[in-house]
Amino acid sequence: MTVLKGFLLGSAVAIITANTANAADLPVRKAAPVDYVRVCDFTGAGFFYIPGTDTCLQISATMRVEGAFINNSRLFFPVAGIPNRSTGTFGLVPGRDRDESGFLARARLGVDTRTQTAYGTLRTYLQYQIDRLQGLYFGGGPNGGVNTFANAGGNNAALRRGFIQFAGFTAGRLQSFFDFYADNYNYEGIANSDLSNNVFAYTYTAGGGLSATVSIEDRNARNLPQNLGNILGGPNNVAGAARYAGETVPDVVGVLRYDQAWGSAQLSGAYHQIQSTSGPFAGTNGQGLGKADTDGFAVQGGVRVKLPMLAAGDDLWLQGAYQEGAYTYMDSGFYFNGGFNSIAVGGFQHLDRDAVAVHLVGTQAAAYVLDKGRGFSVMAAFNHYFSPNFHDVVFGSYEQITYGNGIKNIDWTLGGLGDASQYRVGNQFLWDPVKNLEVGLEVDYLHIDQTLAHNRGQVATALPVSVSKNPDAFEARLRVQRDF
Incomplete structure (x- = not known):
């Protein structure tokens, strides 16, 4: 019995040993390495490598909620002005038919990618913006009889930014390279250039903080919507x-x-060609077309000075611009009464132009010349931190525009434009309770002084009763914004 037990036990050991040896000869499959997300070391905070690539990615977003109030008065579109949105006609819009308040909800989603190459960083950026508009934010200003009860609001969606940068070249949609301050602090626009455009540009970096850029930009983005x-x-x-x-x-x-x-400091210059056509006109069976061209330009200088000796984050911005035939380079609000959200602040509209067409007496019907508008703007903004969580911004601007004597000697009812000046002042109270969350209250005031164009030796045609030649406006706006 003992011999039998020993035989069975020995056989079992032999079988186990043999199986173990065979198993050791089988190939072993290693687990795939885990490709963890890694922080980029050349881009700064917020970027990480897309797994399996050498491209860094940052995803960002902004959520903004605003409410605004603008006191409205009677609004009068001159005969040569823009049409009433509801009726397609020109004329008077009663103040009570215009929204004085409104709300805005805005979402922005941005994607930024960067890759190191032998020629420097290759960058691609896009930002998509979606708005929900109510009241005066949805054209509630000059609705002309369509009040808030009929103004149900609307949605806007657009590519706000989208560009590629490589080896000094920039191509796509972004802030115009002409711009400097570009309404950096103020919610409401003041007199300065702040405009997105489609561009092809090249920037040469000379070192020591000095750079030079040449940019080809879409002209149509700078044409005034009210035309010539x-x-x-x-x-x-x-x-x-x-x-x-x-x-x-x-x-x-x-x-x-x-x-x-x-x-920082910046000096900008721009060339803006004005090409025009007219017609058809009488006497040619509807086939006559006239044309005239002129050259507009603008120059701008600006400086930003940091003031850490007052408080961390303090700075002062100063900027001035001059233009001939290129109005939006001195004020991207499109005309003096524009900018306060509701497209107009009331009173008599001073609908500014790049140029005005004037027929030459004694020439054929198609002949005319373009009389360019000329003007300048200056602005300042001062930002001061009373504490790391509370700061205040004071800002203001002043601008003037004038036209040739030939235009000023034609009554405003016939399309003549007089000289005008405007100033805007405002203040922001800003509270940052936590990082990337800001609550702001802004108040603004605007005033326009203008002359009414009139025929030589005659008094200008009177405005409708209770329409101000020199209107003003007050605005208050509350904003809550979260960036992440």
């Missing part, structure tokens, strides 16, 4: 009404910029 001005009667009337012609030469922008620890 026209004389509507008398010997200077342009048959068929002159208007912007199609774009041939885009705007050309040149910039010199200097960045240092103390702040």
Whole structure:
């Protein structure tokens, strides 16, 4: 019995040993390495490598909620002005038919990618914006009889930014390279250039904080929506009404910029071609077309000075611009009464133009010249931190515009434009209870002084009763914004 037990036990050990040896000969499959998300070391905070690539990615977003109030008065569109949105006609819009308050909800989603190459960083950026608009934010200003009860609001969705940068080249949609301050602090626009555009640009970095940029930008983005001005009667009337012609030469922008620890400075210049056409006009069976071209330009200088000796984060911005035939380079609000959200602040609309078409007396019906508008703007903004969580911004701007004597000697009812000046002042109270969350209250005041164009030796045609020649407006806006 003992011999049998020993035999069985020995056989079992032999079998186990043999199986173990065979198992040891089988190939072993290793687990795949885990490709953890890694923080990028050349881009700064917020970027991580897309797994399996050498490209860094950052995803960002902004959520903004606003409410605004603007006191409204009677609004009068001049004969040569823009049409009433509801009726398609010109004329008077009662103050009570215009929304004085409104709400905005805005979401922005941004994606930023960067890759190191032998030629420097390759960057691609896009930002999509979606708005929900109510009241005066949805054109509630000049609705002309369509009040808030009929103004149900609307949605806007657009590509706010989308560009590629590589080896000094930039192509896509972004802030115009001409711009400097670009409404950096204020919620409401003041007199300065703040405009997104489609561009092709090259930036040369000389070192020591100095850089130079040449940018080719879409001209049509700078054309005024109310088109060119026209004389509507008398010997200077342009048959068929002159208007912007199609774009041939885009705007050309040149910039010199200097960045240092103390702040930055920028000098900008822009060329803006005005091509126009008119017609058809009488006497040619509807086939007559006139044309005239002129060259507009703008220059701008700005400086930002950091003031850490007052408080961390303090700074002062100063900027001035001059333009001839390129209005939006001095004020991207499109005209003096524009900008306060509701497209107009009431009173008599001073609908500014890049140029006004004037028929040459004694020439054929198609002949006319373009009389350019000329103007300048200056602005300042001062930001001061009373504590790390509370700061205040005071800002203001002043601008003037004038037209040729020929235009000022034609009554405003016939398309003449007088000289005008405007100032805006405002203040922001800003509270940052936690990082990337800001609550702000802004108040603004605007005032316009203008002359009414009139025929030589005559008094200007009177405005409708209770329409102000020199209107003003008050605005208050509350904003809550979260960035992440």
